[in-house]
Amino acid sequence: MFLAPQHPPGAPPLNPTQSVEEALPTTNPGRPGQRVDFKAPPFLPCRHFATFTTSTPTDMPMYTLHINGKPVQAEVDSDTPLLWVLRDHLGLVGTKYGCGIAQCGACTVHLNGNAVRSCTLPVSTLGDRKVVTIEGLSEKGDHPVQQAWQEVDVPQCGYCQAGQIMQAAALLAKKPNPTHAEIETAMNGNLCRCGTYHRIHEAIVRASAKTNP
Numbered sequence: 001m002f003l004a005p006q007h008p009p010g011a012p013p014l015n016p017t018q019s020v021e022e023a024l025p026t027t028n029p030g031r032p033g034q035r036v037d038f039k040a041p042p043f044l045p046c047r048h049f050a051t052f053t054t055s056t057p058t059d060m061p062m063y064t065l066h067i068n069g070k071p072v073q074a075e076v077d078s079d080t081p082l083l084w085v086l087r088d089h090l091g092l093v094g095t096k097y098g099c100g101i102a103q104c105g106a107c108t109v110h111l112n113g114n115a116v117r118s119c120t121l122p123v124s125t126l127g128d129r130k131v132v133t134i135e136g137l138s139e140k141g142d143h144p145v146q147q148a149w150q151e152v153d154v155p156q157c158g159y160c161q162a163g164q165i166m167q168a169a170a171l172l173a174k175k176p177n178p179t180h181a182e183i184e185t186a187m188n189g190n191l192c193r194c195g196t197y198h199r200i201h202e203a204i205v206r207a208s209a210k211t212n213p
């Protein structure tokens with residue numbers, strides 16, 4: 001059933017002949033119907049902004065991390081995910097943010113040679129373990145996996161590809177001759193919205209052949 005909107009009790013009666021300007025409340029001296037010059041309320045920063053402006057860098061611990069063969073320092077909250085340290089503090093933006101909950105693989109890096117999801121890895125848990133990102137996989141972008149990726153022309157949009165390559169490189173470092181089933185299993189958690197899965201698989205087989213001629 002349709003219910004017509006109710007006029008608020010106590011409000012002045014509606015005047016259908018009034019213009020909007022005339023209907024505006026005014027406490028200013030001036031002509032009737034003159035638009036009121038409301039003052040803008042003072043700017044109130046949001047809670048996050050207040051947090052950023054009231055905390056100083058010295059409030060946060062300093063971490064020495066081992067990234068791509070070099071010690072680097074980052075002054076960040078202890079629960080900051082490694083991904084944000086890489087991208088926001090160190091400028092290593094090859095590692096991508098996809099889901100943020102360890103479900104897509106876009107943020108995959110190596111931690112002591114193992115493929116890990118950097119989006120859910122707090123910086124405080126790293127200790128002196130070695131992190132390798134896509135920028136540090138090879139000096140000239142010529143890791144066998146990277147070569148195979150180029151030869152097969154794997155990427156489409158490219159967004160997931162750094163994570164795919166890091167996952168594949170970790171697999172081949174442990175299993176230089178993986179079976180098709182092992183490739184499927186290892187790459188299962190790395191999603192590609194462009195559906196390049198067949199080319200990824202082909203490139204891994206090719207990279208395996210390069211390292212084991």
Ligand code: FES
Pocket residue numbers: 096097098099100101102103104105106107108117118119120
């Ligand atoms: S962004 Fe880390 S797994 Fe998706």
Ligand code: FES
Pocket residue numbers: 155156157158159160161191192193194195196
């Ligand atoms: S190439 Fe586009 S998401 Fe994988």
